[in-house]
Amino acid sequence: MKIKTIRISNFRSIANAEFDTVGFNVFVGQNNHGKTNLFQAVEWFYSAKGEIGQIRNVSQAADSEVSVEIVFSGVQDGLNQITHSDNQTKLRTILGDLDEMRIRRTSEAPKERFIFHPARNEWKKQPCGADSAFNNCIPRFEFVEATKNLKDVGGYKSTSPIGKMLGGVLTEILEADQNYREFREKFEALFGSETSAVRSRLTELGNAVQTHLAKQFPDCTAVDFAVEEPAFDDLLKNFSTRLDDGVNTTAEEKGDGMQRALMLAIIKTYADRRREEALGRSFIFFIDEAELHLHPTAQRQLKEALLELADGHDQVFVNTHSSVLLADDHQSQRVFRVHKEVQGLTTVESVNSGTAKYEVVYELLGGSPADILLPSNFLIVEGCSEQEFLKAIIRRFYGEKPPIHVLAANGDDEKQRQSYGRLNDTLHTLGGAPIYRDKLVILLDQPDGPDKQARFKEFKRQNYNLVTRSQLVELQVHGLEDYYPADLRAATGLGPNNKVRMAKKVAETLTKERFETEMSLVFQALSTAWKNAYQDQTPMTYEPVVASGLCQRCEDVVG
Numbered sequence: 001m002k003i004k005t006i007r008i009s010n011f012r013s014i015a016n017a018e019f020d021t022v023g024f025n026v027f028v029g030q031n032n033h034g035k036t037n038l039f040q041a042v043e044w045f046y047s048a049k050g051e052i053g054q055i056r057n058v059s060q061a062a063d064s065e066v067s068v069e070i071v072f073s074g075v076q077d078g079l080n081q082i083t084h085s086d087n088q089t090k091l092r093t094i095l096g097d098l099d100e101m102r103i104r105r106t107s108e109a110p111k112e113r114f115i116f117h118p119a120r121n122e123w124k125k126q127p128c129g130a131d132s133a134f135n136n137c138i139p140r141f142e143f144v145e146a147t148k149n150l151k152d153v154g155g156y157k158s159t160s161p162i163g164k165m166l167g168g169v170l171t172e173i174l175e176a177d178q179n180y181r182e183f184r185e186k187f188e189a190l191f192g193s194e195t196s197a198v199r200s201r202l203t204e205l206g207n208a209v210q211t212h213l214a215k216q217f218p219d220c221t222a223v224d225f226a227v228e229e230p231a232f233d234d235l236l237k238n239f240s241t242r243l244d245d246g247v248n249t250t251a252e253e254k255g256d257g258m259q260r261a262l263m264l265a266i267i268k269t270y271a272d273r274r275r276e277e278a279l280g281r282s283f284i285f286f287i288d289e290a291e292l293h294l295h296p297t298a299q300r301q302l303k304e305a306l307l308e309l310a311d312g313h314d315q316v317f318v319n320t321h322s323s324v325l326l327a328d329d330h331q332s333q334r335v336f337r338v339h340k341e342v343q344g345l346t347t348v349e350s351v352n353s354g355t356a357k358y359e360v361v362y363e364l365l366g367g368s369p370a371d372i373l374l375p376s377n378f379l380i381v382e383g384c385s386e387q388e389f390l391k392a393i394i395r396r397f398y399g400e401k402p403p404i405h406v407l408a409a410n411g412d413d414e415k416q417r418q419s420y421g422r423l424n425d426t427l428h429t430l431g432g433a434p435i436y437r438d439k440l441v442i443l444l445d446q447p448d449g450p451d452k453q454a455r456f457k458e459f460k461r462q463n464y465n466l467v468t469r470s471q472l473v474e475l476q477v478h479g480l481e482d483y484y485p486a487d488l489r490a491a492t493g494l495g496p497n498n499k500v501r502m503a504k505k506v507a508e509t510l511t512k513e514r515f516e517t518e519m520s521l522v523f524q525a526l527s528t529a530w531k532n533a534y535q536d537q538t539p540m541t542y543e544p545v546v547a548s549g550l551c552q553r554c555e556d557v558v559g
Contacts, residue, residue, distance in 0.1 A: 006021065013057065021334065287316070287319070398530075
């Protein structure tokens with residue numbers, strides 16, 4: 001069961017909004033334009049938390065109706081996951097064979113929800129008893145707010161986001177266990193049934209207490225002792241987690257980025273475990289500013305994890321200020337722009353078309369080309385040694401030239417490096433964008449061995465336009481180290497296992513004249529990149545970086 005459509009009326013800044021959703025839904029917009037209001041409207045649909053006077057749109061009359069309606073799809077499969085057989089039967093009686101279900105909550109009866117009865121063409125109070133119990137008949141709702149409870153990460157309270165996630169895992173596992181279901185049925189029969197002996201004795205006890213209490217408070221007409229099921233969230237009160245990222249500490253002692261990443265990792269674990277256990281019930285995550293405290297690389301990894309959820313039976317709704325979470329298209333993704341009009345009313349519109357999406361990304365990146373800080377061009381090389389050599393040469397001699405970013409296309413393993421797989425991936429990422437397709441330059445070694453030569457020939461065939469436009473420069477040696485001036489290479493005293501260190505030493509001793517004359521093909525590659533580069537950008541300032549250790553990409557010692 002998934003959310004198909006959301007309709008909101010008169011909730012905070014949202015006068016009227018209606019939109020269809022998919023698996024992964026991204027909402028973007030400036031601060032104070034209504035993104036969080038939208039999420040809180042869905043939270044109100046699930047929980048009814050909030051005073052009507054405070055959540056009603058201020059531009060509307062005091063008696064205007066506040067309403068949130070959600071249309072669920074995939075209902076027939078969802079009904080099969082309802083553990084309470086009576087509730088399942090009641091809903092099937094209303095819906096029949098229909099695969100959609102309309103549910104709404106309004107300010108006229110804020111503590112109740114109503115289901116649309118198609119046969120009668122009318123709204124009917126949901127038939128599953130308590131409003132909270134009805135939440136067990138629809139997808140589970142989890143709202144992870146941007147800042148609230150982040151300080152409670154280490155405490156694992158039942159009300160904190162992580163506590164909810166862990167409690168949710170435990171609850172889902174218990175509900176799938178036959179022994180637990182039998183226990184719950186016996187518990188209800190023992191304490192809930194009006195005919196049980198225990199219930200009768202508790203009623204007698206309540207009546208006796210009421211008799212004595214009425215002598216002091218005559219208005220008291222009944223005392224009812226209700227025995228609740230065990231609260232399994234109480235198991236989390238003594239729950240703690242330690243994280244070892246080089247320093248072994250409790251979770252609350254880590255930074256906000258680690259805490260945020262931990263919370264989102266638990267979300268994914270929650271979903272994975274539920275699927276592994278075949279628990280079946282779908283759920284939806286509303287995550288406010290999911291990228292908060294995360295580096296862009298971690299944001300991209302987060303998006304991949306959330307898309308995995310969205311590709312299954314579940315849904316993800318994300319509020320964001322990050323272009324990373326919407327830049328890459330995906331079949332399960334839909335982007336919405338949340339904007340506040342002059343009158344202070346929030347609108348929600350789909351922005352999946354090219355031009356509209358570019359405008360949104362441009363705004364997220366600061367609304368000015370200077371804020372984007374893209375290089376004028378890219379020079380793609382095969383490995384770390386070429387990258388370090390050229391960075392040092394540019395820093396020493398060509399600081400006034402257009403900024404060129406030297407990008408190493410290292411593969412993840414030897415097979416990928418030998419097959420030019422990673423080089424193709426890098427080229428596709430940059431060359432696939434019109435902004436760099438005709439501008440980037442590639443510098444390659446000559447392949448050694450017939451197999452690699454054949455693959456190199458195929459690579460050039462697949463990228464023939466680069467050859468014809470002189471964007472591919474080939475060294476006539478098998479490696480950059482063979483292209484260094486012989487005396488400078490020998491002076492380093494380094495062998496083939498220290499390519500990066502050799503590159504740095506040669507680059508620091510090589511003169512500009514010798515580079516341009518004795519390493520003319522490398523200079524040609526740089527010159528072509530400068531010639532093709534976008535102009536009118538401030539040249540890069542290159543700061544020397546001193547590092548030591550192991551270069552993980554090329555397994556070379558650096559420093």
